[in-house]
Amino acid sequence: MAKKTEATVEDKLRELYDLQLIDSRIDEIRNVRGELPLEVEDLEDEVEGLNTRVAKLEAHLEELNDQIKGKKNLIEEAKTLIKKYTEQQKNVRNNREFNSLSKEVEFQELEIELAEKHIREFKAQIEQQNEVIEESKSRVGERAEHLKHKKAELEEILKETQKEEEALMKMSADHAKSIEERLLKAYTRIRTNVKNGLAVVPIERGASGGSYFTIPPQVQVEIASRKKIIADEHSGRILVDAALAHEQAEKMQSTFSKL
The missing domain is CATH 1.10.287.1490 (Helix Hairpins)
Incomplete structure (x- = not known):
């Protein structure tokens, strides 16, 4: 019987960013309701x-x-x-x-x-x-x-x-099950502690999205290699490279449009 392939760091980053996109979409819907x-x-x-x-x-x-x-x-x-x-x-x-x-x-x-x-x-x-x-x-x-x-x-x-919010909440719960407990706990903790709910952010113009602290070039290279989970030393947010973020955003946008 073939062994189940262990998820790579890149897979974990994609799963985390997907979860972030789903939760951010829920936040947007709730913000529309606002006060x-x-x-x-x-x-x-x-x-x-x-x-x-x-x-x-x-x-x-x-x-x-x-x-x-x-x-x-x-x-x-x-x-x-x-x-x-x-x-x-x-x-x-x-x-x-x-x-x-x-x-x-x-x-x-x-x-x-x-x-x-x-x-x-x-x-x-x-x-x-x-x-x-x-x-x-x-x-x-x-x-x-x-x-x-x-x-x-x-x-x-x-x-x-x-209807969309309920579907997204179910999707969020399902995605959370596929993320290892240690990472999910870190994600939840960061998301709870930051004002805009962004726990996983891409690098935008050399800075951490959502906080705008500049990321050193060497760290940017490490993030782009997708070999390990790296957090922004200033905000604690988990960082992903812009290309990965773009790919996952397009994929999730297609999913959201079907809800």
């Missing part, structure tokens, strides 16, 4: 918050109207008592009783004044709250409309890209 999912979430929270605020304001409005009703009832009761005490003053037997009833009338008149003052204050609060409610409702309408457009935009992007 949209977060924008939608923030808008949903904002609309919910505004609706909660309107509900609280309207509940407080009901409380103020109940307070006004209560004060109006108090005024009617005070008027009834004033009428009663005034009638009683006509039948008093002495000044002490008359003065006592006069004090009761005066107290009820003060109660009416205070209640009327409170009613004016409550009405001013109601007017102010109505303005705030109208502004808040207008804001809710505006933000809800914005949310509707953003949701539609997100749904459209998801519809266009979801």
